[in-house]
Amino acid sequence: MNIDFIIGKYNYWIYIILMMIGFYAMIAKRNLIKKLVGMNIFQTAIILFFVSTGSKRGGATIPIIEGGHGEVDQVINAAHYLNPLPHVLMLTAIVVMVSTFGVALALTIMIYKRYNTLEEDEIL
Amino acid sequence: MSSHAPVLMIIVPLISSLIVLLAGLWRKRLSYPLALAALSASTIAAFSVLFSVMDAGTVRYRLGGWAPPWGIEYVLDHLNAFIAVIVSSISLIVGVYSRKSIEQELSGDKIIYFYPIYLLLVTGLMGIVATGDIFNVYVFLEISSLAAYALIAIGNDKRAPLSSFNYVVMGTIGACFYLLGVGYLYIMTGTLNMADLARLLPPLYHSKVVLVAFAFFVVGVGVKIALFPLHAWLPNAYTHAPSTVSALVASTMTKVGAYVMIRIMFTVFQPSFSTEVVPMASILGWIAAAAAIFGCVMALAQTDFKRMLAYVLIAEVGYIVLGVSAANRAGMTGAILHILNDAFMMACLFLAAGAVMYKLKSVEISDMGGLYKKMPLTMASVVIAGISVVGVPPTAGFFSKWYLVLGSLQAGNWQFAAVLLFSSLMTAIIFFRIIERIYFMPAPGPVPAAGGQRNWAPLDDIPASMLAPILVTAAGILVFGFMSGTIVSRVIQYAVPAGW
Numbered sequence: 192m193n194i195d196f197i198i199g200k201y202n203y204w205i206y207i208i209l210m211m212i213g214f215y216a217m218i219a220k221r222n223l224i225k226k227l228v229g230m231n232i233f234q235t236a237i238i239l240f241f242v243s244t245g246s247k248r249g250g251a252t253i254p255i256i257e258g259g260h261g262e263v264d265q266v267i268n269a270a271h272y273l274n275p276l277p278h279v280l281m282l283t284a285i286v287v288m289v290s291t292f293g294v295a296l297a298l299t300i301m302i303y304k305r306y307n308t309l310e311e312d313e314i315l
Numbered sequence: 316m317s318s319h320a321p322v323l324m325i326i327v328p329l330i331s332s333l334i335v336l337l338a339g340l341w342r343k344r345l346s347y348p349l350a351l352a353a354l355s356a357s358t359i360a361a362f363s364v365l366f367s368v369m370d371a372g373t374v375r376y377r378l379g380g381w382a383p384p385w386g387i388e389y390v391l392d393h394l395n396a397f398i399a400v401i402v403s404s405i406s407l408i409v410g411v412y413s414r415k416s417i418e419q420e421l422s423g424d425k426i427i428y429f430y431p432i433y434l435l436l437v438t439g440l441m442g443i444v445a446t447g448d449i450f451n452v453y454v455f456l457e458i459s460s461l462a463a464y465a466l467i468a469i470g471n472d473k474r475a476p477l478s479s480f481n482y483v484v485m486g487t488i489g490a491c492f493y494l495l496g497v498g499y500l501y502i503m504t505g506t507l508n509m510a511d512l513a514r515l516l517p518p519l520y521h522s523k524v525v526l527v528a529f530a531f532f533v534v535g536v537g538v539k540i541a542l543f544p545l546h547a548w549l550p551n552a553y554t555h556a557p558s559t560v561s562a563l564v565a566s567t568m569t570k571v572g573a574y575v576m577i578r579i580m581f582t583v584f585q586p587s588f589s590t591e592v593v594p595m596a597s598i599l600g601w602i603a604a605a606a607a608i609f610g611c612v613m614a615l616a617q618t619d620f621k622r623m624l625a626y627v628l629i630a631e632v633g634y635i636v637l638g639v640s641a642a643n644r645a646g647m648t649g650a651i652l653h654i655l656n657d658a659f660m661m662a663c664l665f666l667a668a669g670a671v672m673y674k675l676k677s678v679e680i681s682d683m684g685g686l687y688k689k690m691p692l693t694m695a696s697v698v699i700a701g702i703s704v705v706g707v708p709p710t711a712g713f714f715s716k717w718y719l720v721l722g723s724l725q726a727g728n729w730q731f732a733a734v735l736l737f738s739s740l741m742t743a744i745i746f747f748r749i750i751e752r753i754y755f756m757p758a759p760g761p762v763p764a765a766g767g768q769r770n771w772a773p774l775d776d777i778p779a780s781m782l783a784p785i786l787v788t789a790a791g792i793l794v795f796g797f798m799s800g801t802i803v804s805r806v807i808q809y810a811v812p813a814g815w
Contacts, residue, residue, distance in 0.1 A: 217484055230487055237491055241498050277501070280450055284494060287457040294464050295483045301468060301476040314477060 202243035209236035221311045223302065227295050234288040238281050245277035320367070321376040321389045324360035324403060325441045328353050332434035339427035347414050350430040354410045357441065358403040361396070368396040369805065375447075383447070384508035390447035394651065394810035398574045399444045401658050402567050406437045409566075409662060412784040413559040415777075416669050420470055420557045429469060436462035436563065440571050449497050449583065450507045452575060453490065456539065459571070460486045463564050470557035478551035485548040489538030492531045499528035500583075512583050520588050529593060532579045540572030540632050543606030550613075550625040558669025561621060565628050566662035570654045573635045577650070580639065581812045590642045599640040604734040606633030611741035620678040621668050623745065624661070627704060630738055631657045637731055638719045646722025647811045648803055653715035655802070656703065656795060660712060663700040663788035667693050670777050670785060680749060685758035692782060694753050696789035701746035703792045706739050711795040 197204060209232060216229025251273040299309065306314045331353035339346035368374055368391055376389040391399070410433065417429055439459025443452055464486070468479035501507060503524050504515040519525050534545070541549040553561050580589040589595050610630025617623035635657070638650030670693045671686070672678050687694045703712035716735060723731040795802065 214488075217488065223480065226484055230484060234487070234491060237494055237498070240495070244498065244502055274505075277498075280497075283450075283454055287454065287461075287490075290461055291457065291483065291487055294461055295480065298464070298468055298476045298480045298483065302480060305473055305476065 202246075203240070206236045206240040206243070209233075209239065223299050223309045223311065227292065227299065230295070231288075231292060234284075234291075238284060238288075241277045241281045241284070245274045247273045319376075320360040320363045321374055321391055321445055322378065324357045324364065324399060325438055325445060327356045327360065328434040328441065329438040332431040332438065335434060336427070336431040339430065343424070343427055346427060346430040350434060351407070351410055353434055354403070354407040354437065357437065358400075358407045361399040361403040361441070364391050365396040365400050365806075368393055384506045384511040387451055388447045388508060388510075389445045390510065391445060392810065393806050394577070395444045395574065397651070397806050397810060398571065398654065399441060401655055402440045402444060402571060403437070405566050405658050405662050406433075406440075406563060408784045408787055409559060409563045409666070412562070412666055412669070412781050414780050416559050416673060416781060417557060419673055420559075422471055425469055429466070432462050432465050432469070433563070435459075436466060440567055443571050444574060447509045448507050449500070449509060449512070449579075453494050453497060456493065456575070457490055459568065460490065460539070463560075463568060466560040466564070467552050467556040470555070470560070472555040472557075474551070475555040478548075478555045482548040482552040485538055485545070489535045489545075492535030492538070494535075496528045496531035496535060499524050499531065503528075509578070509583050513585065516583070517585060517588075520592050526593070529579075529584060529588075533576070533599070536572055536576045536579065540569045540576065540636075541629055542602060542632055542636060543609050543629060544602075546606070546629050546632075549629060550622055553625040553628070554619060554622040558621075558665065558672050562662050562665035562669060565624070565665050566658045569628065569632050570635075570658050573632065573639070573650070573654060576636070577639055577647075581647075586642065586812045595640055595642065599636055600728060600731055603633045603636035603640055604731055606630065607637065607734055607738040608741075609633075611738045611745065614745050615741065618680055620671065620680050620683065620749070621665070623680070624664050624668060627664075627742065627745065628661055630742070631661070631704070633738075634716070634719055634735070637735070638722055641719075641722035641726040641728065641731070643722055643725050644811050645718050645725055648807050649715050649718030649720075649722050651807050651810055652711075652718060652799060652803065656711040656715045656792070659788050659791045659795065660700045660703050663696055663785060663792060664704075666781075666785045666788060667697045667700070670781055673777055673781065680752060683749070683752050684756040686753045688758070689776065693777070693785055696785045697753070698750055699789045699792055701750060703796070705743045705746055709793065709796050711792045711799060714796060714799040 213229045213231070213233030213236060217226050217233060220226050220229060252271055254272040254275060302314070303309055308314060331349060335346055335349045335353070338349055364374060373390060373392040374396070377383065378387045378389065381387070413429075413433070417426060421429060436459050439455045439457075439462060442455030443459065446452055446455065464479050464483050467482065468476045497507065500512060500516075503519055503522060504512055506512055506515060516525065538545045553565055556564070580586075580595070607630045610626045610628070610633060614623045614626035614630065617626060631653070635650050635653050638646045638653060641647070668678050670690065671683065674690060675682055699710060703710035706712045706716040716739065720732045720735050723729070723735065
């Protein structure tokens with residue numbers, strides 16, 4: 192595996208490392224809040240992955256129809272614009288993730304009220 | 316009106332969840348009738364879609380009039396129109412049942428919030444079933460899961476929030492894996508529409524990215540349907556939830572997840588990919604076989620009736636996946652027929668468990684001795700559903716198991732046929748143990764004064780709104796048993812991928 196392979200796709204490496212950090216925290220941590228933080232890192236890594244797949248360097252434009260106002264209408268060549276769809280998907284996914292986090296925090300409050308602790312070992 | 320039925324069966328519960336919330340805050344007693352009206356409307360829409368699919372083939376509905384692949388499209392063929400009818404009917408039946416049960420099991424004003432979340436859960440499930448867009452499936456998957464997390468924790472059981480919390484963590488991992496699969500396919504093809512993906516993917520089948528995407532899909536959905544060894548969240552969550560919620564989620568959520576698995580494997584990817592490029596029969600088949608045996612062994616060890624049913628459910632999920640992994644006509648027919656049968660068997664058993672809870676305030680098996688005297692009709696339903704899970708002929712469970720065994724044998728996997736028969740024997744032990752307890756053992760506690768007097772209850776002494784759904788599901792099991800030939804020839808044979 193050469194160095195170009197790693198540097199050329201650094202965004203994917205970062206997403207995988209972040210995702211594994213989150214995954215580790217969700218599975219190995221015994222404190223419920225730490226698990227939730229791990230869950231958030233895990234989800235954020237996926238957002239990063241999607242957004243980075245849609246990014247483009249060096250003067251990318253937006254997907255609109257050029258011209259208008261008397262000029263000849265033409266659709267911008269797909270190679271020149273930045274694909275907005277992954278970002279839009281992630282807007283939806285962020286909403287889903289925020290609500291998951293909210294439900295999970297509400298559950299943590301209920302757990303704390305009933306057991307007076309958030310350490311999994313002490314609850315069980 | 317009927318041209319909009321595919322979207323109405325989702326929109327109606329979605330919008331009424333808000334209306335039911337507002338109406339419930341104004342007058343508490345309005346929640347139940349309004350929720351039932353919404354569920355009935357959704358069921359009628361689902362039936363009308365199924366009938367138009369049976370008449371004229373696949374129904375396509377463009378949301379907002381945008382043409383696919385840019386817009387989101389609802390595609391209903393024989394497979395998902397059938398599942399939509401199952402999901403909406405079960406949620407209506409359980410909805411009728413819910414009234415008295417949650418009045419007893421929920422405290423204070425929680426009933427006001429119960430019905431809106433219930434409707435959101437149904438919205439999510441119907442959406443997963445109807446949509447033809449893989450990202451849309453993710454969104455609906457999370458709507459239904461979020462509603463399920465909340466419903467499981469809404470009860471008064473002390474352990475419910477922690478069970479629900481573990482479900483949140485596991486469910487989120489599953490959903491995120493699914494989302495990653497969507498992302499990988501999008502990188503490769505630039506589309507999210509299922510039909511478009513099916514067209515663009517075949518030249519890319521040997522790309523590693525597509526293989527990874529497939530793996531993420533299967534594992535992600537595997538968590539959501541509690542396929543062994545990813546099942547750890549299920550027994551606690553389904554045991555500690557209120558009875559109504561257990562009945563709804565047990566009978567619908569895992570089935571809808573199994574539907575997503577079938578859809579991804581055989582529509583988004585072609586059957587040839589799922590059987591030849593990926594050695595699915597050997598991987599998923601063995602996992603499913605392990606699930607069938609593990610579920611039965613664990614069920615045998617339980618003392619709590621609801622927890623026992625939860626483990627039986629894990630075994631049932633194993634059966635469905637076993638049928639899918641056989642990847643031939645008989646196996647697939649068995650899997651789809653078992654989705655229907657298992658939805659009704661699980662609904663009947665969990666509803667009966669709820670009735671026992673209502674009556675005895677406990678679902679310990681040891682407390683159920685002699686219960687046939689107090690609740691003859693409910694216990695008769697338990698017997699029907701129980702022998703259907705075992706697979707005794709006139710009941711529906713026999714026919715789907717027949718197809719599953721046939722599918723395994725035709726695929727040349729005699730070992731999986733043996734597993735099916737072995738786990739049927741195990742379920743026989745499980746349910747005959749319960750039946751013996753109910754019919755032949757004395758009730759616990761002080762023995763009533765002897766006098767030879769018949770002390771049968773005139774009827775089961777539980778509200779009619781609870782008894783009727785139990786009897787309807789039990790009758791359903793018998794009716795589907797007698798009608799299984801019709802169901803297979805009218806609906807399921809068209810749902811099996813072409814060419815098998």
